[in-house]
Amino acid sequence: MKRLLIATALVAVSGTAWAQDVVRLGTEGAYPPYNFINDAGEVAGFEREFGDELCKRAGLTCSWTTNDWDSIIPNLQSGNYDVIVAGMSITPERQEIVDFSQPYLQPTPSAYLALSKDADLMSGPVAAQTSTIQAAFVAENGMQVVEFATPEETVAAVKNGEAVAVLADSDYLKPIADESNGELVLLDKTESIGGGVGMAFRKSDKELHDKLDAAIKSMKCDGTLDAMIQKPEYFGPNSPLAWGDKGKEGC
Numbered sequence: 001m002k003r004l005l006i007a008t009a010l011v012a013v014s015g016t017a018w019a020q021d022v023v024r025l026g027t028e029g030a031y032p033p034y035n036f037i038n039d040a041g042e043v044a045g046f047e048r049e050f051g052d053e054l055c056k057r058a059g060l061t062c063s064w065t066t067n068d069w070d071s072i073i074p075n076l077q078s079g080n081y082d083v084i085v086a087g088m089s090i091t092p093e094r095q096e097i098v099d100f101s102q103p104y105l106q107p108t109p110s111a112y113l114a115l116s117k118d119a120d121l122m123s124g125p126v127a128a129q130t131s132t133i134q135a136a137f138v139a140e141n142g143m144q145v146v147e148f149a150t151p152e153e154t155v156a157a158v159k160n161g162e163a164v165a166v167l168a169d170s171d172y173l174k175p176i177a178d179e180s181n182g183e184l185v186l187l188d189k190t191e192s193i194g195g196g197v198g199m200a201f202r203k204s205d206k207e208l209h210d211k212l213d214a215a216i217k218s219m220k221c222d223g224t225l226d227a228m229i230q231k232p233e234y235f236g237p238n239s240p241l242a243w244g245d246k247g248k249e250g251c
Contacts, residue, residue, distance in 0.1 A: 022061050023208065025051050026081035029066035030150055031172060033234045034087035037066070046234040050104065051085045053224065057215040070130050070149060073097060076202060083201055083212065087169070089133050089194035099203050101213045103196030104225065105241045110134050110194075111170035112187040113155065113177060119164050119187060127154040127163035133194050134167040158184065167191065171235060220247035 027035040038044040043064040055062035090100045125146035128135035138145040157163040201209045219225035226242045
């Protein structure tokens with residue numbers, strides 16, 4: 001699960017309360033299987049199904065909108081939508097700006113995608129999406145980082161020689177490697193960064209936060225969340241993101 005250290009521009013600018021009639025869910029729409037835009041032009045993926053189920057359980061009417069990743073927190077604060085559901089890792093830096101739900105996905109390893117298994121990560125720049133936990137990790141661990149606005153651009157940078165590898169969530173990179181006919185490979189090296197994925201709220205929206213947090217817990221308790229995570233089209237039956245007995249604690 002991707003994502004971010006807070007840039008200096010991420011300042012809370014609004015305490016706008018959520019609309020009581022329709023709750024607007026904001027996502028990126030560019031990070032399968034978490035979220036993407038389908039052929040009908042609609043938000044799809046794990047987080048679409050997950051968010052719709054949460055709203056049903058919480059008795060809320062919800063709508064979906066998309067936003068570029070690098071401005072997704074500022075536009076939550078500005079009132080463009082009420083909740084972020086976008087593969088966002090819970091970090092202390094973000095918690096200074098927004099409130100998070102309990103995690104709905106456990107942490108997953110970040111992986112390197114390169115043109116060959118013997119790629120030297122110190123020989124050139126490593127690509128990462130702008131404002132992600134992966135970009136910060138690369139910069140903080142002696143490697144040269146080159147940042148791009150979208151995940152697709154990070155992969156393209158490896159293909160065209162702008163970067164020796166890309167660091168991103170393994171769940172995002174594995175299908176790309178599998179479908180590349182050997183052009184791209186995952187390195188054996190992985191990184192453990194991030195603290196699980198949660199929904200982000202404005203700090204003023206405690207009522208909405210509590211409603212959706214309770215719905216997440218109910219999905220963990222009755223097994224619905226794990227069943228959804230383990231669908232083949234999402235993370236698969238052996239996914240480490242599933243909660244198992246850990247999710248039923250406190251039920």
